[in-house]
Amino acid sequence: MNLFNIISELEKVDPEIMDRLSHRRSALSALGSLGKKMALAAAPIAIGSAFNKVLGQNNLADPTAVLNYALLLERLEYSFYDQALKAATLTPTLTGIARTAIETIRGHELAHVNLLKAALGAAAAPEPANGFDFGGAFATYPTFLTFAQAFEDTGVRAYKGQAGNIPRDFSPTVGGATVNVLTVALQIHSVEARHAAHIRYMRRGPAAGAQANIMPWIVGKESNGAPAAVYGAGNPVATFPAEDNIMQATLTLTTGLGATYSAADVSAAFDEALDNTTVTNIAKSVVTF
Amino acid sequence: MSNLLKKEGKEADLSTPLQVPIKRRSFFMYAGATAGATALLLSGCDDDNEDDKTPAAGTVNLGSKDIGVLNYAYALEQLEAAFYAQVIATPYANMSADEKTALTAIAKHEAIHRDFFKAAIPEASRIPALNPDFSSITFTSRDSVLGAAKTFEDLGVAAYNGAGRLIENPTYLLLAGKIVSVEARHAAYIRDLITPGSFSGSDVVDANGLDQALPVSTVLAAAQKYIKETINGDNVGK
Numbered sequence: 001m002n003l004f005n006i007i008s009e010l011e012k013v014d015p016e017i018m019d020r021l022s023h024r025r026s027a028l029s030a031l032g033s034l035g036k037k038m039a040l041a042a043a044p045i046a047i048g049s050a051f052n053k054v055l056g057q058n059n060l061a062d063p064t065a066v067l068n069y070a071l072l073l074e075r076l077e078y079s080f081y082d083q084a085l086k087a088a089t090l091t092p093t094l095t096g097i098a099r100t101a102i103e104t105i106r107g108h109e110l111a112h113v114n115l116l117k118a119a120l121g122a123a124a125a126p127e128p129a130n131g132f133d134f135g136g137a138f139a140t141y142p143t144f145l146t147f148a149q150a151f152e153d154t155g156v157r158a159y160k161g162q163a164g165n166i167p168r169d170f171s172p173t174v175g176g177a178t179v180n181v182l183t184v185a186l187q188i189h190s191v192e193a194r195h196a197a198h199i200r201y202m203r204r205g206p207a208a209g210a211q212a213n214i215m216p217w218i219v220g221k222e223s224n225g226a227p228a229a230v231y232g233a234g235n236p237v238a239t240f241p242a243e244d245n246i247m248q249a250t251l252t253l254t255t256g257l258g259a260t261y262s263a264a265d266v267s268a269a270f271d272e273a274l275d276n277t278t279v280t281n282i283a284k285s286v287v288t289f
Numbered sequence: 290m291s292n293l294l295k296k297e298g299k300e301a302d303l304s305t306p307l308q309v310p311i312k313r314r315s316f317f318m319y320a321g322a323t324a325g326a327t328a329l330l331l332s333g334c335d336d337d338n339e340d341d342k343t344p345a346a347g348t349v350n351l352g353s354k355d356i357g358v359l360n361y362a363y364a365l366e367q368l369e370a371a372f373y374a375q376v377i378a379t380p381y382a383n384m385s386a387d388e389k390t391a392l393t394a395i396a397k398h399e400a401i402h403r404d405f406f407k408a409a410i411p412e413a414s415r416i417p418a419l420n421p422d423f424s425s426i427t428f429t430s431r432d433s434v435l436g437a438a439k440t441f442e443d444l445g446v447a448a449y450n451g452a453g454r455l456i457e458n459p460t461y462l463l464l465a466g467k468i469v470s471v472e473a474r475h476a477a478y479i480r481d482l483i484t485p486g487s488f489s490g491s492d493v494v495d496a497n498g499l500d501q502a503l504p505v506s507t508v509l510a511a512a513q514k515y516i517k518e519t520i521n522g523d524n525v526g527k
Contacts, residue, residue: 097486104489111498160466164459186450187499189466191489193473194500198488201481212387215394216478217471248464249409257404261397269398270467271474 066162068125069276070188071116073158076283077151078113079132081106084144093141093207101202105195112188133288142208145199147286150226152196153218154282157230157274159189161240193271217268220244227285234278243272348519349416356414357525358455361505362465363406364419365448368515369441370399371421376438381431388482395475402468420517435483442476443493443501444511445469450502455526473500 081102084090094102117124137147163185170181197216203224204212214224221231221244234240241247246254246266253266283289351360373396380389407415427433449469456462477488484490493501505522513520 101486101488104486108489108494108498111496115497115499156470160463160470163453163462163466168454168456168462180454182454183450183502184499186453186466186469187502190446190450190469190473190500191494191498193470194477194489194494196470197474197477198481198486201478201488215391217394217398217474248405248467249460251405251408253401253405257401257408259400259404261401265394265397266401268394269401269471271470272467273463 064120064123066165067116067120068123069280070159070162070185071113071120071124073155073279073283074109074112074116075127076132076287076289077155078106078109080134080137080147080151080287081109083132083134084138084148087138087144089138090141090144094144098202098205098207101198105198108191108195112191115184115188128289131289134286135288137286142203145203145208146225148199149196149203149214149224150230150282150286152192152199153226154230154274154279155192156189156196156271157234158276158279159185159192160271160273161234161275161279163189163273215268218243218271219264219268221267227282229278229282229285232278234273234275236275240273240275240278243267245270245272346420346517348521349419350521351416351525352414353524353527355457355461355526356410357522357527358452358465359406359410359461360414360416361452361509361522361525362449362468363403363410364416364516364520365445365508365512366399366402366406367419368421368512369445370396370403372423372426372437372441372515373399375423375428376434379428381429381434383431391478395478398471398475419520422515422517425514435479438479439476439483440511442472442479444503444508445472446476446493447501447503448505448508450500451504451508452526453502455505 084094085099085102085106134147136143138144163182166182166185168180168182200214200216202208203214204210211224213222218231221228221242223231231243233242244263244267246252246263248270251257253269254261254263349364351357351364373392377389377393377396380392384392423437426437446469449465449472453462453465453469456465476493480487480490489500505525509520509522
């Protein structure tokens with residue numbers, strides 16, 4: 001992970017990030033007192049105090065940046081579903097079970113936003129001043145679902161790309177409960193994957209054009225109308241290959257496992273990670289914020 | 290990429306896995322040739338048959354540290370692969386064409402996961418092929434099959450989520466991450482087949498928007514009824 005890339009990317013979003021980083025000490029003390037006030041609120045604060053500890057130990061390049069990056073993506077997703085549920089253009093089509101599902105997903109994204117905000121405390125970056133402008137995303141039901149697929153699949157790749165940056169033994173005890181920060185990140189990650197699968201399943205329905213070729217998992221690097229970059233390679237490509245990757249560790253899985261598997265099945269059996277810069281660029285290609 | 294495990298592998302035996310030189314040489318020799326691929330497949334099969342003599346049903350110890358986690362994943366993937374292989378071999382009566390396509394794909398994914406762990410874990414440390422016990426599942430019944438599939442997929446997700454923190458080697462953590470999200474996609478799909486819209490029901494995703502993460506002991510206790518051998522995971526990750 002390149003710290004300077006993160007900062008420069010964050011600076012585009014949040015011009016004050018350098019100020020915040022250089023006033024780390026004051027941010028920390030603010031975080032500390034906030035933490036005390038909310039010490040009984042369990043998980044979010046557990047992460048907050050862990051985050052506090054990481055800063056002290058300097059284990060990560062900059063956990064503020066990592067968590068704020070996640071926060072930005074969760075804010076984007078929450079805002080996307082919130083706007084969709086309020087969009088008059090979608091009122092006739094986004095109904096019944098479909099609407100309930102989107103409400104469920106919006107609820108999860110809001111919970112993730114609140115979790116990350118609590119974890120970051122005073123160091124949490126504010127929402128983009130002008131919010132998120134998704135352009136024509138809500139013009140039609142199929143368009144909405146295409147955007148949703150892009151955001152969810154990207155979200156899964158984004159969390160996967162950061163897992164290795166969270167120390168595995170980060171397990172502060174708060175109010176008698178031990179909370180592991182890596183575990184929490186993984187717990188968010190798999191929920192995003194559930195969302196992604198459901199959105200893809202929705203795209204198979206009649207209202208979305210009955211695109212029966214779209215599976216709940218990612219086959220090859222088929223984008224199905226989403227930006228191709230969502231399924232492409234990141235940087236460096238060796239660590240962040242495209243979704244049609246058929247090689248894991250040192251093995252070519254189509255032929256190297258003692259049985260022959262199709263490239264489609266092999267690629268679908270593994271999701272790939274993506275670096276933060278590529279993720280940010282994808283987001284900026286479809287959202288103004 | 291081929292140096293990834295070597296560079297980051299903390300355990301010596303895992304840094305030279307999978308008879309890599311032989312397979313890579315074979316691959317370059319035969320790349321692009323169908324006949325070559327077949328030859329590679331056959332030679333691979335010979336090795337595999339020797340590796341996996343069926344054990345007498347007894348206790349299988351998963352081992353410790355990262356090897357233990359890999360064996361833990363291998364055990365669960367064996368279970369899932371065997372289950373879906375059976376689902377496809379004896380499909381329930383009213384399985385739609387669409388369901389069959391998707392379940393066949395899932396069966397392949399799980400077989401690939403199983404074979405990947407088998408190849409990645411050095412033979413000396415690897416647990417044997419397990420004997421599944423699916424006597425509690427009625428394969429002619431859609432409800433029974435999808436109910437079991439839901440159990441396996443949600444359990445798999447919770448298992449990987451719980452075991453992530455036990456993994457020392459970041460390369461393995463990333464690999465586990467690449468698999469767990471696919472399991473979560475399966476889980477969501479199976480749940481939607483049972484009850485549309487239940488892809489991330491409140492029984493698996495809590496009020497903080499977090500999926501389950503279960504300790505090894507809890508997962509194995511739930512999985513044990515489907516495996517003839519007794520699985521001992523006491524030292525996984527320790």
